[in-house]
Amino acid sequence: GQQVMQIPQYQHVQEGEDFTTYCNSSTTLSNIQWYKQRPGGHPVFLIQLVKSGEVKKQKRLTFQFGEAKKNSSLHITATQTTDVGTYFCAAISGGYNKLIFGAGTRLAVHP
């Protein structure tokens, strides 16, 4: 079935540095969603990308969907301690609104 590979598994940055996580698939995706999970919390929806080459921004977060719709990235500019958590990408797999998640990238931000 559909799989999405996410890298890196873990990233440790100093506050103010940038951060990027990547999500890759061997097959074309219809769309991709991104979620954030704070430590001890539950995943919370951030954004969905649908169109080839789409770029969306939420304040310091920039989301991109590749031209071939096989990869996506989340970039955070000038990280803050509030950005700490695990970021997941998710894609529909083999069924209506059945989301398969990447393994996640855990971000640690040190002040």
Next chain:
Amino acid sequence: DAEITQSPRHKITETGRQVTLACHQTWNHNNMFWYRQDLGHGLRLIHYSYGVQDTNKGEVSDGYSVSRSNTEDLPLTLESAASSQTSVYFCASSARTDDSPLHFGNGTRLTVT
């Protein structure tokens, strides 16, 4: 406000016991899902339902079952708990469109001893 509630938040049980985790949503969503979360594996889909009386197996369904008798609830049952089922379990729901985001509950941490 609409919400999705899981209970209990924490559960310790013994190997071989039957355990049921509850999930109740007030979003009036048709779609409901159960995921388990383990270090290094992210969120893996156990079972899901697209509506009343509909249930489907996910990628890690062995040893688990669900039933959907109404829109609001999708209980997850571990027929005979095993240590490998020690995990954090998340229930989620979404509306009936292919681009709807998932709304997650707060999770249940299950320990099987």
